[in-house]
Amino acid sequence: MTRLKAIAALIACLGFVAAGPAAAEVDAEKVYKFYCAQCHGLEGKGDGPNVYKDFPVSPRNFTNAAEMDKLSDADMRNVIRDGGPSVSKSPMMPPWGKTISDEEVDALVGHLRKLCACEGKKG
Amino acid sequence: MTRTIFTALLGALVLALVPGGARADAAAGEETFKGNGCMDCHYTDGPAKEKTIDDQLAKKGPELWYAGSKFQQEWLQAWLAKPEPIRPMAYNSLTEKNPADHPALSGDDVANVTEFLMGLTSDAVEAGKVKPKKNPKGRLIFTKKMPCSGCHQYESKKGLTGGLMGPTLVGAGTRLNPDWILAYLMQPEVFKPVKMMPVFVGILREKDMQNVAAYVANFK
Numbered sequence: 001m002t003r004l005k006a007i008a009a010l011i012a013c014l015g016f017v018a019a020g021p022a023a024a025e026v027d028a029e030k031v032y033k034f035y036c037a038q039c040h041g042l043e044g045k046g047d048g049p050n051v052y053k054d055f056p057v058s059p060r061n062f063t064n065a066a067e068m069d070k071l072s073d074a075d076m077r078n079v080i081r082d083g084g085p086s087v088s089k090s091p092m093m094p095p096w097g098k099t100i101s102d103e104e105v106d107a108l109v110g111h112l113r114k115l116c117a118c119e120g121k122k123g
Numbered sequence: 124m125t126r127t128i129f130t131a132l133l134g135a136l137v138l139a140l141v142p143g144g145a146r147a148d149a150a151a152g153e154e155t156f157k158g159n160g161c162m163d164c165h166y167t168d169g170p171a172k173e174k175t176i177d178d179q180l181a182k183k184g185p186e187l188w189y190a191g192s193k194f195q196q197e198w199l200q201a202w203l204a205k206p207e208p209i210r211p212m213a214y215n216s217l218t219e220k221n222p223a224d225h226p227a228l229s230g231d232d233v234a235n236v237t238e239f240l241m242g243l244t245s246d247a248v249e250a251g252k253v254k255p256k257k258n259p260k261g262r263l264i265f266t267k268k269m270p271c272s273g274c275h276q277y278e279s280k281k282g283l284t285g286g287l288m289g290p291t292l293v294g295a296g297t298r299l300n301p302d303w304i305l306a307y308l309m310q311p312e313v314f315k316p317v318k319m320m321p322v323f324v325g326i327l328r329e330k331d332m333q334n335v336a337a338y339v340a341n342f343k
Contacts, residue, residue, distance in 0.1 A: 018286040034176045037217055038319060039273065049217055049221050073153030083270075094270040098322040 028107035035096065044078070044115035057090040068116035075121070076109045138210065144291055148231075152239030155232045167243055171316050179317045189245040192306075198298045200237040201324065203228045209298075211276060218243045245306075247313045253301035257261055260280040261338025271335070277342055288319055292342050301340035308332045 033042065041047040044062030051059060062068060071079075079087045083095030096105070113120065156162065164184030166172065171186065173179045190199070206225035213219040230235055265271045266279070275292045276285040283293070295304075307314050309332055311322050323332065 030176055033217070035319060036182075038286075042217060050213055050288050050290075052284065053288055054284060055273070055286070068125055083266075089266055092270045092273045094273070094321045095326055097323050 026101075026104050026107035027112035028104075030109060031104050032111050033098065035100065039092075044112070055092070057092055059093070062112050062115040065116045065118040069110070069118045069120055072121040073109050073113075076112060077105055080105050080108060127301075131338070143305050147234035147238035149235070149238040151245040152233070152235030152237070155228070156239055158230075159232075161226075161236075167240075169243075169245065171312075171314065172319045173315070176317060182215070184214060187240060188243055189248075189303075190240040191242055191244040192248040193300060193303045194241070195297060195300060196237060196241050198294075199240060200233060203236055204233045207288050211291060217288070223243050244309055245313065247310050248300070248303050248306040250302055253305050253333060255296055255301050255340035256337050257341060258334050258338040260331070261334035261336070264327070264335045265338055269327070269335075270321075277339075283294060292339055295339050297343075299340065301336060302319070304336040304339055305332055 037048055039046075039048040039050045039059040040062060041059075046059045046061035048059065072116065075087065078095060079089065080097065080100075081097035084090045084093035086095070100108075156167070164182075165187045167187050167190075169188035171188075173182070173186075173299055204227060206227055207225045208221040208225075210221055213221050252256070265277075272285045272287040274286040276283060276287070276289075276297075277292045279285075285292075298321075308327070309329065311320075312322065327335070
């Protein structure tokens, strides 16, 4: 009985330790919906509510695997942090480096990979 | 006799209809604000309370604790009596249009609540830094170099244009305090620690922020 209790306590402890880092982990989908979906759309199709009829360039459609495969994870991190002009793209893609943390940027890259279901260029 | 009564009635009616007949009273305005459910959607005590995305999404309306630094009094008084949509989309929504159903005030409440809200100020706004003007440098930043127009409507030479998720900047020249626009760009952590607009500190220099603030403050 006491032994059982001890095991139960141990399991509870382990559960707690495991929950610690998980709670601090970035919720990539939430971050995406808040900052990115306004232009790239909730499903990543490039059709968010900001895209008015004479929007100068279409926000990247993240579900287009062929296009998204041309970008490495590092390319994505750069454009998210420093904006379109940093990779010779349109300034309508904003620089987010002063708004969201590096961990959030990394999580977003992972989320975009899910949306495109693609691996991307290596390196 | 009938005539005297009629005149008295007319006088009473005029008094009731014309706000500012009596002097505006901030304390009465605060009571009205608290008694009319305004607090359900707006908070009036700073500093900013939002720390996370969830905090911002839980809000039902914009914070008003620095209303007196943000708005121009005339605009505020007119808007409280006859609110028109400012954000093209419903608050915090990516899918619903602004339902244009904001509660309106009438009678003395209009001037009193205006007086109360104009008394809510922030020392983070420095006066006399921004003069509204055409400002070609500011225009270049707003329309070309930076994505401002991607999220904010404004009147361009070709007519109404711009994205829908930010508050419209049409009429910003009569709605917003020019110095507040600069303070908002320079100290986002004071006014809006968590928002869908990017932080431009470290991206735009102070001079550029001043130029773009002057340009926006000139919007009709």
